Amino acid sequence: MTARSQAYASLRICYFNGILPLGRSPLLIAAVFLTPFSFLFFLFVIAPHDLFPYGVTGGVLFTALFTGSGMLNDCAYLRLERQLQQVFVASPVRPLAYILGMALSELAFTIPAAVLFLALLLVVTPISAAGFAGLLGVFLLTWLMATTLGFFVSTMFSQLREIWPVGTLIFSTLAILPPIFYPATVIPADWQWVAFLAPSTYSSQLADHCAGLGGQIVTPIPFLNTYYFDVVMLIAVTIIFGAAALYLARWREP
């Protein structure tokens, strides 16, 4: 199969694993929307209202990070419970085409919720065209980072029961604990650097910046306080997770 055929295979996987089920079970859209909306609602009720836009950018990013959790669970389910990944391994479909197809199908599930949060963001804060484009770029990089991590982890286990707690642990650490729904500046200054341990912090800092919101982590090292650092780190982490998905994931069992 040529590179074009592999790209087409990815789109077909996205169609039958993402778009078709979405059309048949629209409730899936509500399921993706509900968790970040609940966080946002909670924030709206208990936090000062000037933090609300941070919660909305958090909602946008949460949907992108949610694709990673979906990828982890779906890929593990298809491999361990349905034995369907094996049907694709023993075929001309390359790992990259399968991973991309699965990642696109996860994106299909989350796009409606992401669009709602983006629309809400435009209502609560003015965003320039360049800022909006930047926000979309951050969203896509976060989606790539999360889905490649999800795929890599999904291949490391032989029991579904082992996957569920690991998935919850990883994606809670990525999407709930770090400053996604709140600015990093609410963390005590001495401890703000800890947020850098979660790669989603770089996404969040960039998303807030693109949306015209402040709240940058401040450290004694000047370069770490720039958005260039966040861009470099987000791209680097995405490349590392992508390489892990392509070269370290168990497409073939050892």
Add this chain to the structure above:
Amino acid sequence: MAVLEARGLSKTYVARGRTTRALDRVDLDIAQGQLFAFLGRNGAGKTTFIKIASTLLLPTAGEVRLFGRDVVRDPTGVRPLMALVPQEGKLFYHLTPREHIREYLRVRGVSAETTAARTAEILDAMGLVPYENTIALRLSGGLQQRTLVAMVLATEAPFLFLDEPTLGMDPFARRQVWAVIRRTVRRGSTVLLTTHYLDEAEQLSDELAVIEGGHVLFKGPSESLKSTVGREVRLQFSGGFTPEELAPYGKVFRDRERLTLLTSRSAASELTDRALGRGTQVSVGPVTLEEAFLELVGRGIEEDDAE
């Protein structure tokens, strides 16, 4: 010409400090256009062999070549030549049989026209037309399995791995699947199938192999396997005899109250007369593949125990 060649193939699983040898220096050739059946008890090594040959699993030692290509070193080269029905595979619950077949062919790079023609043909041949637009979630287990097999057979890949393809199907559905498998072979595919249905192996296969404890105990046509038993006739007694009484005449199997004896024609004649004299019901027939398999594998187990 052999299209699948396995040489010295071994696989050892190590899990939590426990070592299990699933395959032990297996040599096997499967010729082009053959329908080859792999028989063995649960855990004998059949699925491990299929997983290695279909590039799902790495061997511990040895090699497998498919169409001359090493499946370990050149998986990308061999994968376009194969398709697999995995053991206990299940469908995408939200897709219909028609969508499964169509999407799998399109993902594999089959053109839209060929896909449409093959999808229609296989849905019809597998008796799936009445269910073609029903999502898998609402299909019975047998229909789901038929869809999975249809999806893979429709590829008409040069080499097809079918790991227990008729599991859970009723006898009518099994025969429908057999007919499509035979047709696929006539069109040029080579098939390696595993099954626990001995009648299926006998009906379908040109050649078969029996594997036990990771070793190939037998390879050849089913008639040859039956002749290896060394007995020509099967007698079945409903009471009237004890296993000890029959043991000197041949191999005895016990199934609840019924005793089966594999023996020679002369002994069969003598024992039939005695059974009639005792008023015991006795039936006579040729040795079946299942009996030959039980005898061979039983012998294999005894040899392993002796080692």
